[in-house]
Amino acid sequence: MTTRSAPITGELLRLKEEIHQYALDYGLDFYPVVFEIVDYDTINILAAQGGFPSRYPHWRFGMDYDQLSKSYAYGLQKIYEMVINTDPCYAYLLKANHLVDQKIVMAHVYGHADFFKNNAWFKSTDRSMMDVMANHGTKIRRYMERYGQDKVEEFIDRVLSLETLLDINVLFETAEVKHSRNNKEAEFKNQFFHDDDEDGRSNQLKSFMRSKLFNPETEEPLPEREEASVVRPKRSYISPRDIMMYLIEHAPLKEWQADILGILREEAYYFLPQRMTKIMNEGWASYWHSTIMTQKALKSSEIIEFADKHAGVMAMSRQQINPYKIGIELFRDIEYRWDRGMFGKEFNDCTDMHTRENWNTGAGLGKEKIFEVRRTHNDVTFIDEFFTREFCERMQLFTYKFNPRTSRHEIDTRDFESIKSKLLLSLTNFGQPVIEVESGNFGNRGELHLVHHHQGVDLDIGFATDTLRNIAGIWSRPVNLTTIQEGKEVTYIHDGKEMKPLK
């Protein structure tokens, strides 16, 4: 396995040093970047595992690998690069790529590396994730040896149903907040379970292992935890949207189950900032590969190939927006506008098209502004603040919807307001429904109660049913979900076998 990737040498190493220097000159700021060269099979493996060489055993990695290998074999898709948000930052180059491709990729990677280090939403990610993931793998493998692969895998399958039920605010849990939360927890547990606590484990570990709630001899939960406890004061320091954490704290889990839930939660939160900044991150990296290549690194003999590759990455699609394209154009637009002072009250109030178009105060703030934007924004705020009417028209955007009469998807409108609101809606809460825990003692029966905050689109009830079944399997008591279907509020109850509307 260790022989699957190799450090770069020779010409590539020289190129890396060259591009590294350009990136520094432009003011990019990043952790050291380690480039490794890999073959196509290895890059498929890495991509299937979210970029990491070692993960826990699970069929879904095999599934992604299956799909990537097939598309590669049929020549339909090829992964050019991958970069991992760690310190040092690991990036993989595909062995079979041309030198020009490798240059583009390197320049692109430095853009990502800068974004990872500086964007606010990445502030709390664990930069030693390479080791953490490998440890997670070892732990889960051990649980599988002990309790059986099927049993452990089945539990993981259930937890994966919850993987999207995250609270983005948890990303801003600073060390202090975490610390005080752990303290409160300890206090709480001492108060309610008066047990010995001096086993020397760190607070962090305990928070999801809850080791002290178990009798280490039998590995069974202590009697009072056999079912979701009925008497439970509401604890405000767990976010109601952080459902995985809620289950770790309140569901009657065995130690290994709580541990796995904690592991998967940690991994889900690690990937969350990347899901929230797809447009910005790709836009920023593309902006820099384009800038570095065209202003510095490109030889005249390479222009055609670069243009071809770059155009491929920027290709527009009629079915979905290309984050690379929208991202890079938006950054360029911001730079242009701030260079010419096209912002602020005076500009916004100006209604004369001609004056607006030729507006130029010579402000020259473009570079400064885009660096600031990459530090403070995520996709939602990025679009909300900088997606203007002019930009929307220039990008030829439209919304489409399904026409049942022709059974085709058809262009619906090019109206700026509707496009923007549709875009924002698709990005809000990283495109997932907002689900909150309302109570762990619903109807005083120890049932879990979840509430869907309806924002105009109904849930897919088939999927919701199966998801609830998986949650009920973890909670071990019925689970209720309140949502809106076709304009009416309904509450469903799932008892682990079937789902019914609650009378």
Next chain:
Amino acid sequence: MDHPIKRDHSRFRNIVKGKIRDNLRKYVSNGEMPLPKGDGSYKIPMPSIETPRFKFGDQSQGGTGQGDGQQGDPVDGQEGEGEPGEGEAGEGEGNKELEVELSLEELASILGEQLELPNIEPKGKKTMLSTTDKYTSIGTVGPDSLKHFKRSYKEALKRQVATGTYDPENPIIVPIKSDMRYRSSTQKVEFDNAAVVIYMMDVSGSMGDEQKEIVRTESFWINLWLKSQYKDIEIRYIIHDATAKEVNEHTFFRTRESGGTLISSAFKLCREIIEADYNPAEWNIYPFHFSDGDNWSTDDTKLCLDILENDILPASNVFCYGQVESRYGSGQFYKDLSGHYKEDHDKVILSKIKNKEAILDSIKDFLGKGK
């Protein structure tokens, strides 16, 4: 050592095949086989298992796209622009179906891979030798029509560089006679082998369109596989109700007769065809019979077994009987055959085909023995 993901991969494959973790099978989407689209391209389904999650329902919400067009213009239909996958960690969902152009050989190899079919060891091998010319090497002599321009100019360039007559400022290369290179052939000896597939189908009233569609699909894949295994292959078609006749492919799949069923009529005709045209010492013979299992009388069934045992089986590689389930068929013939030939009989393969989904299993039954 293999990467651990290979274990994840085989676990996934086993889940898809329903061998393990049966409770996940309902989340498995798509079958396994490529579907012909009619224009030379095939849809390759990618089996996937979708983890249930809370998600927004309904396609009517549509999405946002980019490009030209008026209100009301369709946005689909020009997929596959092949957005270069600059993969990013933590990304997943994509298009789960591939559309590719495949040659028949490639398709056959996918089939073989999916069903884990063994290669066939043809009988009558080495009886017919043939030689072919393969242009795989380069020589210094040959006719102009076989001139290899690139190699010739390369030689010329080498010579000019070596003799110092090459000028990078004015890179003109003039090949002379000794620079010329020609494609040249080597002779290869190959063993010919030939096979004939004889399809027999019951077209009596009880066989409906759905049953015929199953037979048609199944025969397509069987032909595909056998064609990939043999150099020459002939295909003969027999239809029968109470009497049998030989027809062409078109008629075979479109005829619908009514009336009774005498399976022996088809077997007799099959015997005649073999005797007349195919010497079992040189030909690999594959009789396939499809019916819904109804036969007129037990006497006729006895006659069938006689012909099968004494004439058809000794000549054939293997005899395959596929019973298509139909509303009217009794399925008796399968019972009669299976009473006579046990499951592990090495020349008679029986298979029940319940519905379209069972086609693959039945192909595997037929061809899985490598005969």
